Amino acid sequence: MTMVWVCCISFLLQLQISLSMAVIQLPSHSWELQKDQNAKKDSHSIIEAALSSNSAYNRLAYMTDTFGPRLSGSIALEKALNWTKEEIFKDGLEVQEEPVKVPCWVRGHEYATLRSPRVKDVRIAGLGGSIGTPNGKPLIARVLVVSSFDELETRKNEVKGRIVVYNEIFEGYSTTIKYRLTGAQRAEKYGAVAALVRSVSPFGLQTVHTGYTNAASIPSAAITKEDALMFSRMQERGQEMEIELYMEAHTLPDQMSRNLIIEIKGSEKPEEVVVFGGHMDSWDIADGAMDDGGGAYVSWEAIRLIHSLGLVPKRTVRAVLFVNEENGAMGGQQYYTDHVHELNLTSIAIETDEGNFSPYGISFSGSHKARNLLTDLGQELLGQLGAGNVSGEDYGTDISYVCEKGVPCGSFKTLDPRVGNYANNPCLEFSNPPYPEPDMEMSAYFWYHHTEADTIDKLSPEQLQRCAAALAVWAFSIANLRCLLPR
Secondary structure (H helix, E strand, O other): OHHHHHHHHHHHHHHHHHHHHHHHHOOOOOHHHHOOOOHHHHHHHHHHHHHOOOHHHHHHHHHHHHHOOOOOOOHHHHHHHHHHHHHHHHOOOEEEEEEEEEEEEEOOOEEEEEEEOOOEEEOEEEOEOOOOOHHHOOEEEEEEEEOOHHHHHHOHHHOOOOEEEEOOOOOOHHHHHHHHHHHHHHHHHOOOOEEEEEOOOOOOOOOOOOOEOOOOOOOEEEEOHHHHHHHHHHHHOOOOOEEEEEEOOEEEEEEEEEEEEEEEOOOOEEEEEEEEEEEOOOOOOOOOHHHHHHHHHHHHHHHHHHHHOOOOOOEEEEEEEEOOOOOOOHHHHHHHHHHHHHHHHEEEEEEOOOOOOOEEEEOOEOOHHHHHHHHHHHHHHHHHHOOOEEOOOOOOOOOHHHHOOOOOEEEEEEOOOOOOOHHHOOOOOOOOOOOOOOOHHHOOHHHHOOOOOOOHHHOOHHHHHHHHHHHHHHHHHHHOOOOOOOO
């Protein structure tokens, strides 16, 4: 009898050791070790609730149609923030305002006219931060067209007294944007009286794309792709060009605005947070439905979905509707200042500011261990939506201040608006979409970016709801992990 017990005990000890070894040998990033038993059920509930609503689209359409362009410092932005706050309260959600001091740049009246070799109105959009033409009067000067900064250097002795036109080739947004940012400064160095920059876009339909430019003592504006190409052809033929330019652009003293913070407090670790959001401001010529009303309202909708289902995460989930991303990023800087004490308690920060079309997943900047965990999580919970991919390492402007201090970060990724339109492809198989990793740099998103064409009709109700579903699942599931994402 004693021997039997000894054998049994020995067998049980060996079994226990074997099981322990098996657990130890499992990958440390395994989603199975982290998974809440209800995770799949909750994720399915979120997706189902999202697809039965058009809330994000309806509210975004009302806001953009009613208040229009919302540049920082404008009355329109403040009215849009007021209305958004009221609607958030109607959802039964908590919302807080965190004050932000923002710049106030005013475009004023502007025009450009080609006077020679023929008379033609030239469509322009003054670049944010630019000054106006000297003494409040039109400026008339001959034109020099260059295709690059290298060519500007080569022809620097021809620049003085001229309007420099940059007819740069679009090689991706982050590469080509340097002409918009520093073109005026570089031309000014050699005596130019103004700078006109070809719109930073891969495609043109006589649309002009504005955006921010670094401070210079000469005026600068964007022109259409078509006009930039025409000026190049004229110069190649030896035709002298003369342009009359008038701009009233000026900067007023900073004004007060606010970030809106929407939260669901965590049930177990409310001091630990998962942060995501988009920005409420837009350029003064754009309704900003894509950039970035959609990102802000999808973030709000993600919180609303979780709340409407009565789901309470273990950690706090927080949507931030930032202000002033477009011409200063003071909303992002102020968020960092106000929440610097929470950096070590922030599991992840995700920004959605690259359009809200068919959802693909998230980029991620953080540890390999955390990336592997997120990859497992996304495939497990968002495969059916095609939105569980983890690719790239980029993150957005508003969250960059916390990212640079070591907080794991990412951007919400969607497909090029030319593909994956679920609303127009009802039979599309969602689980394994036949699309390559999105190349945001060349996306048709930049056909409309910072233009009058950035309107609500570029988005679809179903795509917005799919984005909200995906963002809600990412945020809720990360908030329910056993630990903060490893750094």
